Amino acid sequence: MKFAIKNTSPIKTVTDCLVIVVFKNGILSEEAEIVDRGCGKAITKLLTNNDFSGKLGETALIQNIAGCRAPRVLLLGAGDRKELNAKSFIKAMRNALQTIFATKAKNAHFAFSNLELNDRKTPWVTMRISQEAEDLCYVYSATKSKKPAIKSLKTISASIGTRRQIKTLETAMQKGKAIGNGINQAKELGNLPGNICTPTYLAEYAQKLWKGKNKVKVKVLTEKQMRRLGMGSLLSVSAGSSEEAKLIVVEYQGGKKNDKPHALVGKGITFDTGGISLKSGGGMDEMKYDMCGASSVIGSMNAIITTNLNLNVVAVIAAAENMPSGRATKPGDIVTSMSGQTIEVLNTDAEGRLVLCDALTYVKRYKPKSVIDIATLTGAAVATFGSTVSALLSNDESLASDLINSGQKSLDPVWQLPLLDEYQSMISSNFADIANIGGPRAGTITAACFLSRFTENLKWAHLDIAGSAWRSGSEKGATGRPVALLTEYLCSQVAK
Ligand code: BES
Ligand code: MN
Numbered sequence: 001m002k003f004a005i006k007n008t009s010p011i012k013t014v015t016d017c018l019v020i021v022v023f024k025n026g027i028l029s030e031e032a033e034i035v036d037r038g039c040g041k042a043i044t045k046l047l048t049n050n051d052f053s054g055k056l057g058e059t060a061l062i063q064n065i066a067g068c069r070a071p072r073v074l075l076l077g078a079g080d081r082k083e084l085n086a087k088s089f090i091k092a093m094r095n096a097l098q099t100i101f102a103t104k105a106k107n108a109h110f111a112f113s114n115l116e117l118n119d120r121k122t123p124w125v126t127m128r129i130s131q132e133a134e135d136l137c138y139v140y141s142a143t144k145s146k147k148p149a150i151k152s153l154k155t156i157s158a159s160i161g162t163r164r165q166i167k168t169l170e171t172a173m174q175k176g177k178a179i180g181n182g183i184n185q186a187k188e189l190g191n192l193p194g195n196i197c198t199p200t201y202l203a204e205y206a207q208k209l210w211k212g213k214n215k216v217k218v219k220v221l222t223e224k225q226m227r228r229l230g231m232g233s234l235l236s237v238s239a240g241s242s243e244e245a246k247l248i249v250v251e252y253q254g255g256k257k258n259d260k261p262h263a264l265v266g267k268g269i270t271f272d273t274g275g276i277s278l279k280s281g282g283g284m285d286e287m288k289y290d291m292c293g294a295s296s297v298i299g300s301m302n303a304i305i306t307t308n309l310n311l312n313v314v315a316v317i318a319a320a321e322n323m324p325s326g327r328a329t330k331p332g333d334i335v336t337s338m339s340g341q342t343i344e345v346l347n348t349d350a351e352g353r354l355v356l357c358d359a360l361t362y363v364k365r366y367k368p369k370s371v372i373d374i375a376t377l378t379g380a381a382v383a384t385f386g387s388t389v390s391a392l393l394s395n396d397e398s399l400a401s402d403l404i405n406s407g408q409k410s411l412d413p414v415w416q417l418p419l420l421d422e423y424q425s426m427i428s429s430n431f432a433d434i435a436n437i438g439g440p441r442a443g444t445i446t447a448a449c450f451l452s453r454f455t456e457n458l459k460w461a462h463l464d465i466a467g468s469a470w471r472s473g474s475e476k477g478a479t480g481r482p483v484a485l486l487t488e489y490l491c492s493q494v495a496k
């Protein structure tokens with residue numbers, strides 16, 4: 001989709017659909033007022049007929065108002081003007097977009113000149129117009145023989161902010177578009193089935209995506225190369241699978257040559273059967289989503305690369321398939337990680353931490369400024385948080401608070417759990433340095449404790465996105481979270 005800032009008078013705007021805002025109790029926004037006056041009070045008449053009250057998210061599509069250049073005018077309810085904030089704005093915005101998508105309009109104009117939110121400035125609002133439009137545009141079709149109808153809407157413009165701000169707002173719009181596209185990439189990779197989206201597929205996807213791209217280098221390590229590095233833990237997960245594991249490394253040099261990078265590390269289990277500790281059958285298809293950490297890393301990297309962010313970032317994706325077979329790792333097996341620590345694999349279904357620990361050790365060679373791993377790691381995170389927030393655990397309070405802030409700002413929230421030393425004894429083993437499970441209690445925390453054994457001396461945070469990365473039931477599908485959070489976090493690190 002294309003986006004533009006166009007500070008025109010609403011009544012003269014050349015567009016297939018003009019969106020104007022009406023507040024609670026039929027109070028017209030300044031631009032709605034202009035349209036109303038120019039069109040013989042057509043809007044006021046509609047409001048007195050009581051068909052539209054202006055409550056938040058309400059929409060009414062009016063065709064061919066005499067005196068208005070646009071063939072369609074969409075009234076958008078924004079509720080109480082004084083209470084309009086980021087969340088309520090998004091709700092209204094999404095309803096407006098859905099209504100426009102249902103028409104044949106090829107372009108639409110949002111008359112938002114005087115729209116002010118309680119808790120956000122104009123560039124944020126502008127960014128979210130394009131981000132939400134791209135996000136809502138997404139339809140899965142890759143494995144359907146009948147392709148869904150292509151949406152008519154191709155261009156969105158907005159009158160917003162002041163003339164002096166135009167450059168800033170155009171940049172914000174492009175940023176929102178890039179984030180929206182990143183979210184959609186994450187959704188698409190997540191939704192693809194396990195027989196298509198294999199570790200090799202992910203590796204080739206990354207290579208093709210950034211092939212020949214300035215400032216970007218993609219390296220893919222094979223199992224043989226990983227064996228040479230001593231990644232016995234990661235390799236123990238793919239041992240039962242016929243799909244080769246891959247370590248995908250993406251280096252982006254957007255900042256100064258000698259600046260240390262920030263690092264993202266993604267769990268990329270392209271299907272998690274549980275291995276020999278086999279999962280029960282119900283809903284097991286959803287374990288194709290066990291690579292959503294990896295897909296969110298790819299989507300976020302692409303968002304910052306397309307906007308040419310001034311920052312060095314390295315991404316490491318541990319991609320593998322977890323399968324039972326005659327060659328699979330068995331409960332009780334002991335493996336040696338790249339760090340040298342030995343691990344007793346008490347449950348082969350706790351495989352995410354086994355691939356992540358070697359990826360985290362690998363990333364140390366970059367001496368990263370911060371490391372964030374993103375993983376669909378524990379069912380316990382789903383039980384604790386449902387789908388609303390992602391779990392956050394960290395060994396560094398300033399990093400944790402940066403992530404909490406970025407989550408609030410991007411509306412992609414996280415909630416911190418304690419990573420206290422008291423939990424560490426739960427993963428001790430009689431036969432190895434550590435066990436890969438900590439028993440039935442505090443599952444999200446003991447999983448993070450395991451990872452913390454590999455991140456000493458790093459400024460590190462762990463995001464457990466098991467509940468937030470996809471939806472189940474009739475709305476089943478990947479959400480693209482936490483791409484918005486990660487890109488917001490990385491953007492916030494540029495100034496530092
Ligand atoms: N990928 C799963 C976690 C998961 C389960 C995410 C259900 C979303 C929904 C992970 O590999 C796993 O199986 N974790 C186990 C760990 C346990 C064996 C300690 C779990 O949470 O049950
Ligand atoms: Mn598992």
Ligand code: ZN
Binds near residue numbers: 272290349351376377
């Ligand atoms: Zn898993």
